[in-house]
Amino acid sequence: MSEKFVRTPKLNTLFRLQFEHAQQCYVLLFPEGMIKLNPSAAEILTCIDGKKTDAEICELLRENFPDAPEDLEEDVREFLTHAEEKRWILYDA
């Protein structure tokens, strides 16, 4: 786990992220489908703007959630890997 956080994720344009009042959660919308997001996944994805690096996203989350557990970075890294595998986010080559 020595790999540094230096990459800048962006949301794949195949997906649209929005808050759904009827379901009281964030969802990812894509052609004829929807993924409901849990609160921590939504917190991370809403930070992604194509400008902030993954390290900066961690810093921001740390500021917003001062009581978060120590391994917050680890959780974010794990989620971003998952999101990349699912093609929700992309990194510039």
Next chain:
Amino acid sequence: MTPNNTTSTSITPPLWLLAEITYQCPLHCPYCSNPVNMEETFNELSTSDWERVLTQAREMGAVQLGFSGGEPLLRRDLEHLVAYARNLGFYTNLITSGIGMTEKRIAKLKKAGLDHIQLSFQSANAEVNDLIGNKRHSFEQKLKIAKLVKQYEYPMVLNFCITAQNIHEIEEVMALSTQLNADFVELATVQYYGWAYENRDHLLPTKAQLQHAESAVNRYRDAQSGGPKFIFVTPDYYEDRPKACMNGWGTTFLTVTPDGSALPCHSAKILPLTFPNVKNSSLRDIWHEDFSFNHFRGDNWMQSPCKGCNEKSKDFGGCRCQAYMLTGDMYKTDPVCSKSPDHHMMKSITDKAGSKASTALKYRYVERGIDIAVVDS
């Protein structure tokens, strides 16, 4: 809503609204899912009717919206309705044949906020494509539109309707989809509703053809690095477990037809039930209170063997329309299910696949069609 009304309180919102804005279409595919009896074709809802439907559906929690038909491009208010829906927060899908699309319209739709375009193909071969849709030069037009869809940065889903007439060219279909840079590709073996039910004996592939196609798809997927995601849909006639049709009656899907009928699925109008119309009732009343929408909710309506079956909460007894079409009784277990006393029907139907159909092929609308059976002889 009264607090002790359990049917109302346990009802989930219609997340998916299919807006069939017109039944009119420049193509005449013999497997069209539209009703065979399209008398109501010319009594279409107005723009303001659709605005009201969209607003009410969104208030109830609908989020996916399909503009479909017929060919939705034939409605001149399509761009307006897309903008209106997008503004309400819908994810907007356009389900189109591409016939009638122009660069000007694709740009206007982008500006209106259209999220996704699903483009149908009848074949990967120009001649076969034009024969099945019964329209010359439609293949050329579809290729042009596929390029525009990507140029304007829409997610692109291609839908190929697979039948006995084109199943042998599945490899060409996948190659074409890759070349066109599709995001998702539905290799959808036609389901036997509407016109496809009428023409089933012509359209149903044999089991051997299906197995051959499925292994070709698996081989292609294994060799892929990136490229489109292929979704292979087999016809349930060869299955022994029924499909969980529409994710359960009145749980997720709501279809509004061109004349304003509200249906739990786009095929339900064939059933001997009276369905409500959005011109007379609000969507909330329709979804929560209407007799037809409540009719097959839950499992009180079930007969044996569904009633005592431990899989009833998984497949909801299969498809009501299929049970009705095949047995004449909409309360019966879907005959696809091996536990159904009518399951033997499926074998007698599928045994006939591949042999010459006894009746002539019926084209949607047109009296005289080109006999598509000639293309695979």
